[in-house]
Amino acid sequence: MNRLIERDQLIEEWLYEAAKISKKSFEQTISVEEKTTRTDLVTNIDKKIEQFFIEKISTYFPGERVLGEESSKYPFTDLKGTVWIIDPIDGTLNFVKQKSDFAIMIGIYENGIGYLGYVYDVMRDELYSAAKNQGAYLNGEQLERVEDIPLREGLVAISHRLMTNENSDEARRIGRASSGVRMIGSAGLETTRVATGKLVAYIGASLAPWDIAAGKIIAEELGLIYTQLNGEIIDMLCHNKTVVATPSAHKEIIKNFK
């Protein structure tokens, strides 16, 4: 347990330091590159923050592996041992275009089981964290388990890709069945809004392990269900269509996608 607290304190320090790097960048010109498409961006700041974490981890926890969004030189075929799953900036488009609504995220998995998760909403200074079986926290205050609100009575976040595709019938039907659709553009922030009861569900079109890892641990500690959109468990080694929701909303949503 002492080792867990020590690890937790170190990670929080690193997150605050990484946040400073991200905020400081607003004073400079950020260098932006397109990855797979013109809306899949990476900046020098994403890379700098990921490198910062990799160096810290290799110094303090040598031998533990890092699966990071920007480190394509780390391809993974299993999650054996301790694996750090890192998104240096979740919501890079928001980071570039809005200078807000982005998060820094770390999930730590032991042989595939999540045991520590962190989503840091930098511009609101809101640090969401969770340890397996020990609850979830916002800036150190324990969060209450989420009320099981049905889809009809709640707001739902749906990813841009699902909502705007030619073939978006299911997504739009779910939108109409809810109280309203909200779109933030950061899987981490959308997941933490479900975790605090502001949304009843978040549906992602194609999330990578680093988009999922941290938020899933936090969500599950609060009684939420986080699966693939067809109801199957998340595969942490590839991209997934996802849904995280209250139990009632989850049941209703996966029914639409089966």
Next chain:
Amino acid sequence: MNRLIERDQLIEEWLYEAAKISKKSFEQTISVEEKTTRTDLVTNIDKKIEQFFIEKISTYFPGERVLGEESSKYPFTDLKGTVWIIDPIDGTLNFVKQKSDFAIMIGIYENGIGYLGYVYDVMRDELYSAAKNQGAYLNGEQLERVEDIPLREGLVAISHRLMTNENSDEARRIGRASSGVRMIGSAGLETTRVATGKLVAYIGASLAPWDIAAGKIIAEELGLIYTQLNGEIIDMLCHNKTVVATPSAHKEIIKNFK
């Protein structure tokens, strides 16, 4: 000019006082009623804040008319004289479900011409204001004119109704032509995000005068274009399909809806 400054100071005081009413309500149970549909809500707090403004205005500016969201006893057929157009809580669904992402809005029109506009983002403590031909401000700091970014390079907010309708082809096409869709669920906050360059456009499905009045004055002071979705000027006496955008994005969007 002195009278304008005096009026501005009074309004700012009232807005901060109204914000306190809205925040204080989070400690109590808010009473929620459905208006036209289950997602068109009004709370006792909307009504209380509107009543607060009506009393202040009748005391300080007797004879000036008030067009308020919740005062259906004030039907208007013209905008002669000085008219206060008030939305006590813009984004009532967010207010109820998220306790954030709502705004208090006041626009003052003289014979149909907007001359003072206020959008107060309560939970972020961000007060956007503008006076005709005198620029727009955020918490007293003058805002820069918005850069003319094209649709392709910017994020765009689109209303829930347009995105989720059966017949949402144009909205989704615009979404795909942009960098990404964001949906906040408050016309005021979506407009001020365009005003600060975080979005290039906001498209509203059916906005009332109180959803439009304040934001339009702020947007126009910064070089943005605010019209109906078919390009015609806004009719401040009825509901409008709307677009507020940079000049380039505006041109591209109305082309799709003509």
